[in-house]
Amino acid sequence: MRAFLVSSAIGLALVFASSANAAHRYRVAVDPEHRWVDVQAQPEDPSGGLHARNGDPGKLAMLAGCADPGSSEQAVEPPVLRGGRIVLPPGVSCITYRYPLEQMARRGQADLRPRVMVSSPSSWLWLPEAPGTQTQVELVAPGMAVSVPWPRFEDGYRITDSPESSTSVAVFGEFNQRDINVAGGTLRVAFLDSAQARLDIDKTSRWLEITAGDITSVYGRMPNPQPQVLVWAVDGRGRSSGSPIPFGNVIRDTGESVQFFVRPDPPLTAYLADWTATHEFAHLLLPYVRSDQKWISEGFAGYYQNVLLARRGVYTHEQVWKRLLRSFAQAQAIRNPPSPNGTADRSFWEMRMLIYWSGAAVALHADTRLREMSAGAESLDSVLGRLQACCLPSRQVWSGEALFSKLDTLTEYPVFMDLYREFSDRNGMPSTDKLMDALGVKGDAETVLFDDDARLAWIRRALMATPDDAG
Numbered sequence: 001m002r003a004f005l006v007s008s009a010i011g012l013a014l015v016f017a018s019s020a021n022a023a024h025r026y027r028v029a030v031d032p033e034h035r036w037v038d039v040q041a042q043p044e045d046p047s048g049g050l051h052a053r054n055g056d057p058g059k060l061a062m063l064a065g066c067a068d069p070g071s072s073e074q075a076v077e078p079p080v081l082r083g084g085r086i087v088l089p090p091g092v093s094c095i096t097y098r099y100p101l102e103q104m105a106r107r108g109q110a111d112l113r114p115r116v117m118v119s120s121p122s123s124w125l126w127l128p129e130a131p132g133t134q135t136q137v138e139l140v141a142p143g144m145a146v147s148v149p150w151p152r153f154e155d156g157y158r159i160t161d162s163p164e165s166s167t168s169v170a171v172f173g174e175f176n177q178r179d180i181n182v183a184g185g186t187l188r189v190a191f192l193d194s195a196q197a198r199l200d201i202d203k204t205s206r207w208l209e210i211t212a213g214d215i216t217s218v219y220g221r222m223p224n225p226q227p228q229v230l231v232w233a234v235d236g237r238g239r240s241s242g243s244p245i246p247f248g249n250v251i252r253d254t255g256e257s258v259q260f261f262v263r264p265d266p267p268l269t270a271y272l273a274d275w276t277a278t279h280e281f282a283h284l285l286l287p288y289v290r291s292d293q294k295w296i297s298e299g300f301a302g303y304y305q306n307v308l309l310a311r312r313g314v315y316t317h318e319q320v321w322k323r324l325l326r327s328f329a330q331a332q333a334i335r336n337p338p339s340p341n342g343t344a345d346r347s348f349w350e351m352r353m354l355i356y357w358s359g360a361a362v363a364l365h366a367d368t369r370l371r372e373m374s375a376g377a378e379s380l381d382s383v384l385g386r387l388q389a390c391c392l393p394s395r396q397v398w399s400g401e402a403l404f405s406k407l408d409t410l411t412e413y414p415v416f417m418d419l420y421r422e423f424s425d426r427n428g429m430p431s432t433d434k435l436m437d438a439l440g441v442k443g444d445a446e447t448v449l450f451d452d453d454a455r456l457a458w459i460r461r462a463l464m465a466t467p468d469d470a471g
């Protein structure tokens, strides 16, 4: 009996050890002069070979097999390249290679920032293609600042599958970085000056904190507890108008990253009046949706950018409804429009208003129906909060149908698939005329009047109030 207990205890310990270590182990060492990165890869199961989405094995130097770091064995057979992958021969459990960061950057990067190395791990981090597994990364970068999309884990980082929506960015070198704490998370921010433009760290941080706060007000926390945030200074001199944040986007590749291009000169008030950051952070409220159904991700972000700026008091209620009516009208003006699902077959530029605002109209319908059916107990905010709890950050690419079906399982008031069936394959903008009547919104982009006797006037007011105001 005693012997049995001992062996079962050992058995348990082994099971525990193997699940705790169910990760590929990587060591990434960045040269202090940023000329190269040395990688040691020890996949848990080396039989499938290693793959890098934008990798060219011909660019790797010193590719060699290594003995198990735990053993004293020396020479091992070299890995081979086969079909764009690195294949480990039998008995080889780890490999090492060097990737020439500097040489590759000079080829691809026009605006070289002094003492800063920008690269994409998708070019140099060769990973096993084993869905559902995890890669533990030890990063050695002595004396330099580091910004990577990978979530922090213990003393290093942990990479899981991701939708690979576009190409990840890693930055090494001399730049300012700051962790900004927000409800339920930390923005891991890199401030990247250019040769001509320097960011004001305090002003930029305040702007990020407040705009991320727009998102945490939706259900009390960030959808992703530790997004990488890249702020690139752009030269705005000579421009008297235009957004202080000319561009932003979200990258979901080995982690979730939000990237902004920012003119350093405008005052904080100008940053805070701009919708770009609220829009980009709002993308994190949904998982990555297939690129041919951009109308869903852009639409929900467009809806929330308006709602949240109204809730923060940047837009008055009149202004926010004028903005929505104007955008809906512009999308409606497209001649011979396809359905929202059909927009991907047409020119993005010509379809952009329909792509951005058809999904926003669906979001407005969903939010209104949820509040109406639940007498105010439920909203798009509360359902998205449950989506976060079950499924975000997500490792997968979602279809619109999968997302809307999932949302319906998260509420007693399923409205999403009905809306999907009603609008996703019907040509043109989802109609909002009856909806606007019920909400008591009358008028157009120029003049808007509110009818407080309208049946759902209480929902019109609640949509633009923070959950605290409404309570």
Ligand SMILES: [Zn+2]
Pocket (backbone or CB within 6 Å): 279, 280, 283, 297, 298, 301
């Ligand atoms: Zn967007």
